[in-house]
Amino acid sequence: MKQDLQTQLVRELVIESLEGLDSFDSFLLAVEKGGYSDELLNNAFRVIHTIKGSSGCLGLASIEHLAHAGENLMAQVRDGKTSVSGELTSVLFRYSDALRAMLRELEEFGEVRSHSDQGLIESLQAAQVNADALEDSAFGFFEPVEVLPVPRVPQDEPPIRTEAVTPQAKESSPASKAASESVIRVDIGQIDKVMNLVGELVLARNQIVQFSNQYSDPALGNAVQRVNLITTELQENVMKTRMQPIESVWSKFPRIVRDLCHELGKDALLQMEGQEVELDRTIIEAIKDPLTHIVRNAVDHGIESAEKRALSGKPAQGTIRLRAYHEGGQVNIEISDDGKGIDPDRLLRKAVQRGLISPEQSQRMSEREIKNLIFLPGFSTADAVTNVSGRGVGMDVVKTNIEKIGGSVEIQSQRGLGTVFRLKIPLTLAIIPALLVTSGGDRYAIPQASLLELVRIEGDQVAQAVEFIHSTPVFRLRGKLLPLVDLNQELELGGEREPGAPIFLVVLQAEGKHFGLMVDAVNDTEEIVVKPLGRELSGLPVYAGATIMGDGHVALILDVLGIARRAGILTDNEHSDSRVTKESTTADETAETASLLLVEVERMRFAIPLSNIARLEEIPAKHVENTPEGRAVRYRGQIMPLIGVASALGLDTNLRDNRPDPFQVVVCREGDRNFGLVIDTIEDIVHTELHARTESGQPGIEANYILQDRVTSLMDVEQLIRQTRTTARKAA
Amino acid sequence: MMQLCTFRIGADLYGIDVLSVQEVVREQEVTRVPLAPAGIHGLMNLRGSIVSTIDMRQRMRLQPFAKGEPHSNVIVQAGNGIAGLMVDQIGEVLSPDEDRFETPPASLRREVRELITGVAKLDGDLLLVLDPKRVVLENVADR
Known part of the structure; x- marks a missing residue:
C-alpha cells in the first residue's frame, strides 16, 4: 500500500515538474526576446522551489540537491538582485535540461542514475551576486517548509499541497487560481475506458434503432428516441474530454527552434496562430513527431543564414509560422517559413542522381510532382545530412504517419520566398460518419470524409456512360473525365455485372484526385465505431479498419487512399504516357x-x-x-x-x-x-x-x-x- | 501439470493450454476479408470485439472448411492478440502425465511442427500441443 502511494506520488511529481519546467523555459524565452512579465518571473522561481520541496519530501536527494543549487540564484533574479543576461539564460537553460533529464530517468527507471553536473552547479553559484550576503537576507523569502536531508516516509497528505497556504500563492492572479480549482486531473486510461464504453453504446443504440423501426408502438418509439438523443450527446461530450488543444504539441517548439538556431547560427522567430484548436488525444500523439520534424526542417533547410538573407533583401530574422484552423470537417495545420524555398531543379537533379527517377521522367514532371519527390523514401537534399532533422526520419515517414491517421500533406513552395506545409487531419478517429455500400455480396463502409458525391446511371445510359481509355474505364461527369475503379475487381470479389443493370458510382477523392468507385448498391450513411484490424490484417492497405453494423455483422472499412493506389489512380502522368508509347509500338x-x-x-x-x-x-x-x-x-x-x-x-x-x-x-x-x-x-x-x-x-x-x-x-x-x-x- | 483443451483438426488431435483459451463458441457469422493472407477465414463479432478467425484445417494444409461445414471456434488469447481457431470436434480437457511427453517426431509435416511445442502419447492417439503465441501472432501467410 505504502509502495503504491509512493509510486503514485513520484509519478505526479514527474508530471508536474516537467510541466513546470516548460513554463520555466517560457520565462527564459521571454527574457531572450527582451521582455518578461512579473508573473512569468515569479512562476519560474516557484517552479524550482516546488521541485526542491517535493523531491526532498519524497527522498529524491539528487533532484533536491540540483534544485536547491539553482534556487538561490532564482531567488536573486526574482528579487531583482541579479539581472538576467544572455549568459545567465544559457546557464539556466542548461539547468532546466539537467533537471528534466533527471526527472526523465526517474520516470523511466524509477530512480535517478546520473550524478549532478558539478560544472553546472558551479556556474549557478558563480552567477549569484554575493553568496554571503545572500544567506542572511534571502532567508526571510524562503518557505517555512523545511527540507530534511534524510529520506522521509511519505505522509498521507501529499506534501505538495502545503504550498497552497504559503505567501507565494497570494501572488498568483485571481484568474489562474480560479482556473486551477475548476480543473481536475484524470488518468488517461480512465478516459479511454469511458470512450470505449461509449463506443459500444453507440453500436447498441444503432441496433436498437434498427429493431424498433419494425414496431410502431409509440411508447417504444419515444423511449428509443430519447436513448438516441442522449447517446449522441453523451458521445459528443465524452469526445470533448479527450480533446486537447494543439498547443500541447506546439508548446515545445519555441524551445526547439531556439536551440536549433543557436546550434546552426541562424535566427528565426516562431509565430503561432490557432493554439486553441482542439484535436483528439490519439491524433495529437500521432502528429507530434511529424510536426516536430517539419519545424526542425524549416530551421535547418528552410531559413537561410543571416548573411544570405541580407543578400536577398530579407530581414535577418526568419519567420516560421504555425497556423491551425478548422475547415471542411478537418483540422488544417500550416507550417510556413520565409526561407529559401524548394528548388525544383536541385530536387530533380538529386532525384535523378539517386536513381529515384529517370532523366526522361524528370523532363515531364509537373511542379507538383517535383515537390512531391521530397516524400520519396531516403530522399534528403541536405548536402550534409545534419544530425538535426535527418536522423533517418525523413519526409516519407512524416507522410506515412499523417496518412495512417487518415490525413494528408501538401507542399507549396517558391524558390527564394519560402515554403508552406499544409497538413489536413480528421478531428477524431474513433467514431466517424460513413457510407455503407454493398458489393460482391458483402457490405463495406466508406468514410464520409473522402466522399464527394453519388452517381446512379440508369439502364439506357449505361452502355454509353462508361468509356475506355487504355482499357481504364472512365466516366464523363459534367464534362470532366473521372477514372473508374470497380470494387469487385479490386478486391477480387468475382461476380459479373448484368449488362444494362444500373451502375452506382461513389465519387471519392484521394490526394486531391477524384475517381469513381463502382459498387453493386448504395445503402445508407451511419455513424460507425472504427475498430482497428488485428496485426495479421492491418498490413492490407485497402482497409482502414472494421466496424460492427447495426445488425451485428462485421463490415470492413475501406481505405480510400489505399484503394486509389492499388487501382493505379495515383500514378503520375509519365506512367500513362509510357503506356501509350508501349501500346503504339506493339500495334x-x-x-x-x-x-x-x-x-x-x-x-x-x-x-x-x-x-x-x-x-x-x-x-x-x-x-x-x-x-x-x-x-x-x-x-x-x-x-x-x-x-x-x-x-x-x-x-x-x-x-x-x-x-x-x-x-x-x-x-x-x-x-x-x-x-x-x-x-x-x-x-x-x-x-x-x-x-x-x-x-x-x-x-x-x-x-x-x-x-x-x-x-x-x-x-x-x-x-x-x-x-x-x-x-x-x-x-x- | 498443464491442462490442455483438446480438439480435432481433420483427423489429428491437438491441445492448447487451457489458460490461453478464453472460450469456445459455436459456428458464427463470419465476414470474409478479400485479399487477406491465406488462412484468415474472416472476421467475427464476439460480443462487440472484432476477432479474426483462422481456418486451422487450411493452416495445417488440409482441405479447408467448406461453407456451411460444421465446426467450432476456439477463442485463443496470446500476448496482445486474440484469434478464433476454426477446428473440427471439441474434445475434453486433458492433463497428460509428464512422462507421456516426447519431442516431436521428425516425420511431422513442417506446417504442423512449427506450431507445436510438444507431443504427448496417449492411448491410441497422439496429442499435438500447440503454442498459442505462434498460432495467434504468426503471420499465417506462409503459402
Whole structure:
C-alpha cells in the first residue's frame, strides 16, 4: 500500500515538474526576446522551489540537491538582485535540461542514475551576486517548509499541497487560481475506458434503432428516441474530454527552434496562430513527431543564414509560422517559413542522381510532382545530412504517419520566398460518419470524409456512360473525365455485372484526385465505431479498419487512399504516357493507334491526343479576361491563356461573336503552364487505329485522317501553342 | 501439470493450454476479408470485439472448411492478440502425465511442427500441443 502511494506520488511529481519546467523555459524565452512579465518571473522561481520541496519530501536527494543549487540564484533574479543576461539564460537553460533529464530517468527507471553536473552547479553559484550576503537576507523569502536531508516516509497528505497556504500563492492572479480549482486531473486510461464504453453504446443504440423501426408502438418509439438523443450527446461530450488543444504539441517548439538556431547560427522567430484548436488525444500523439520534424526542417533547410538573407533583401530574422484552423470537417495545420524555398531543379537533379527517377521522367514532371519527390523514401537534399532533422526520419515517414491517421500533406513552395506545409487531419478517429455500400455480396463502409458525391446511371445510359481509355474505364461527369475503379475487381470479389443493370458510382477523392468507385448498391450513411484490424490484417492497405453494423455483422472499412493506389489512380502522368508509347509500338505496323478526343470547331472535325489533355473545362464567358497577349482566364492560381483554335488555324470565324457561353475549353499542359484550347463542342473519346493518313501543310495540324466516316484533322498541340505565343509576341 | 483443451483438426488431435483459451463458441457469422493472407477465414463479432478467425484445417494444409461445414471456434488469447481457431470436434480437457511427453517426431509435416511445442502419447492417439503465441501472432501467410 505504502509502495503504491509512493509510486503514485513520484509519478505526479514527474508530471508536474516537467510541466513546470516548460513554463520555466517560457520565462527564459521571454527574457531572450527582451521582455518578461512579473508573473512569468515569479512562476519560474516557484517552479524550482516546488521541485526542491517535493523531491526532498519524497527522498529524491539528487533532484533536491540540483534544485536547491539553482534556487538561490532564482531567488536573486526574482528579487531583482541579479539581472538576467544572455549568459545567465544559457546557464539556466542548461539547468532546466539537467533537471528534466533527471526527472526523465526517474520516470523511466524509477530512480535517478546520473550524478549532478558539478560544472553546472558551479556556474549557478558563480552567477549569484554575493553568496554571503545572500544567506542572511534571502532567508526571510524562503518557505517555512523545511527540507530534511534524510529520506522521509511519505505522509498521507501529499506534501505538495502545503504550498497552497504559503505567501507565494497570494501572488498568483485571481484568474489562474480560479482556473486551477475548476480543473481536475484524470488518468488517461480512465478516459479511454469511458470512450470505449461509449463506443459500444453507440453500436447498441444503432441496433436498437434498427429493431424498433419494425414496431410502431409509440411508447417504444419515444423511449428509443430519447436513448438516441442522449447517446449522441453523451458521445459528443465524452469526445470533448479527450480533446486537447494543439498547443500541447506546439508548446515545445519555441524551445526547439531556439536551440536549433543557436546550434546552426541562424535566427528565426516562431509565430503561432490557432493554439486553441482542439484535436483528439490519439491524433495529437500521432502528429507530434511529424510536426516536430517539419519545424526542425524549416530551421535547418528552410531559413537561410543571416548573411544570405541580407543578400536577398530579407530581414535577418526568419519567420516560421504555425497556423491551425478548422475547415471542411478537418483540422488544417500550416507550417510556413520565409526561407529559401524548394528548388525544383536541385530536387530533380538529386532525384535523378539517386536513381529515384529517370532523366526522361524528370523532363515531364509537373511542379507538383517535383515537390512531391521530397516524400520519396531516403530522399534528403541536405548536402550534409545534419544530425538535426535527418536522423533517418525523413519526409516519407512524416507522410506515412499523417496518412495512417487518415490525413494528408501538401507542399507549396517558391524558390527564394519560402515554403508552406499544409497538413489536413480528421478531428477524431474513433467514431466517424460513413457510407455503407454493398458489393460482391458483402457490405463495406466508406468514410464520409473522402466522399464527394453519388452517381446512379440508369439502364439506357449505361452502355454509353462508361468509356475506355487504355482499357481504364472512365466516366464523363459534367464534362470532366473521372477514372473508374470497380470494387469487385479490386478486391477480387468475382461476380459479373448484368449488362444494362444500373451502375452506382461513389465519387471519392484521394490526394486531391477524384475517381469513381463502382459498387453493386448504395445503402445508407451511419455513424460507425472504427475498430482497428488485428496485426495479421492491418498490413492490407485497402482497409482502414472494421466496424460492427447495426445488425451485428462485421463490415470492413475501406481505405480510400489505399484503394486509389492499388487501382493505379495515383500514378503520375509519365506512367500513362509510357503506356501509350508501349501500346503504339506493339500495334499493327501499318496503322497507328491513338486515344483521341474528337471535337468540332467551325463545323470541322478535329482530334486532340488524350495524352496532351489535362482536363476538359467549361468556363463562363464572364470569367474570360483580355490581356495584351490575347484572351486568358484565371485557372488554378495561374493565368491560363486561351487559344481560340479557329483563329489559330486561320479558319473562317463567322461565328466568333456568337460563341456559345460557357466556353468549351480543352486544358493542355506545356511545361509547367496550362493552356486552354477553345473549341465549339466535344464530340467523343475514341481509342482507335488511324487510317488513311494524308499530310497537311497547315501549321498546327499534324495530319488528316478518316475517323468515324469524317475527315478529321489531328491537332499538333505543341505546335499550336508555340505558334500562338509567337504571334502574340510579334503583335505586341 | 498443464491442462490442455483438446480438439480435432481433420483427423489429428491437438491441445492448447487451457489458460490461453478464453472460450469456445459455436459456428458464427463470419465476414470474409478479400485479399487477406491465406488462412484468415474472416472476421467475427464476439460480443462487440472484432476477432479474426483462422481456418486451422487450411493452416495445417488440409482441405479447408467448406461453407456451411460444421465446426467450432476456439477463442485463443496470446500476448496482445486474440484469434478464433476454426477446428473440427471439441474434445475434453486433458492433463497428460509428464512422462507421456516426447519431442516431436521428425516425420511431422513442417506446417504442423512449427506450431507445436510438444507431443504427448496417449492411448491410441497422439496429442499435438500447440503454442498459442505462434498460432495467434504468426503471420499465417506462409503459402
